[in-house]
Amino acid sequence: MGWWGDWPHAEETAMNIGQAAAATGVTAKRIRYYEQIGLIEPAGRTDAGYRHFGERDLHTLRFIQSARRLGFSMPKISNLLALWRDQNRSSADVKRLAKEHVAELEQKIAELQSMVDTLKHLSHKCSGDARPDCPIIAGFEGDPS
Amino acid sequence: MGWWGDWPHAEETAMNIGQAAAATGVTAKRIRYYEQIGLIEPAGRTDAGYRHFGERDLHTLRFIQSARRLGFSMPKISNLLALWRDQNRSSADVKRLAKEHVAELEQKIAELQSMVDTLKHLSHKCSGDARPDCPIIAGFEGDPS
């Protein structure tokens, strides 16, 4: 258990899940999901069973949302969160994760770009009129290997 | 039912699903799946219930495999197959589908590229040493909107 695990401080804010969603851009559904898969710690509950979120929780959710928008998967975000909370992290570790992710993104881009190139090449040779002859569709008949 | 629906011709080849898979690069699992979702017509069966595939079926599977490798989704491939089999298609229709798909691919590429750019920008400012300070992780704390 980390030093940050149980803060005796009273939370300044206490939002319910809907307010937290509005404040962070993470839908209520997603917040519950993140809790379920253990990405975030279980939120506190009111007597009635409602979750409540403090500044700290909102901060975490915003962090997740940011990472999400940069295309990080849940497992990767989990790693990033661990580093984020680790006072003794080295920036080298963070940079390495980021670089690995960039490499994956660029690989994906290359694949997509290759598809685009092939399709544009085929399209270029297609008359695009009322006749049925079409190099695009003909190109699909070749060896798919 | 189209003119091509029921061919009285005897099939020259009669492969079972494993051979068809090896011949087309489409795994047996995927062939069954394509049949199940109605992308391809149900394969003929032997008395024992084994599927068998003729040249025509292999041709179709190769077509699907090619389209798949160009990133087309199942519904789109379904459209492409319909055009492929339509003797009265216009190449304009094919070209339009291809162009729409290219547009989607390029949109996806742009999103991924934007992620890459942001991450590279942040990474560039990260010392990547033993110190914990890291603009990458700090960048995740900002407004995720």
Place this chain on the structure above:
DNA sequence: CTTGACCTTCCCATAATGGGAGGGTTTACC
């Protein structure tokens, strides 16, 4: 004290596969 806007959990659905169990078939070989 009712009504509507919340919240809760639970189950289902998505896209396009892969994995595997449980059970029949075919093939090759002795």
Place this chain on the structure above:
DNA sequence: GGTAAACCCTCCCATTATGGGAAGGTCAAG
């Protein structure tokens, strides 16, 4: 003819990261 390996079959479950919706409890305003 029998046996074992290599097929095939049909189900069911898992994946990723969410959304939708039902059934039911709760809170706030009027």
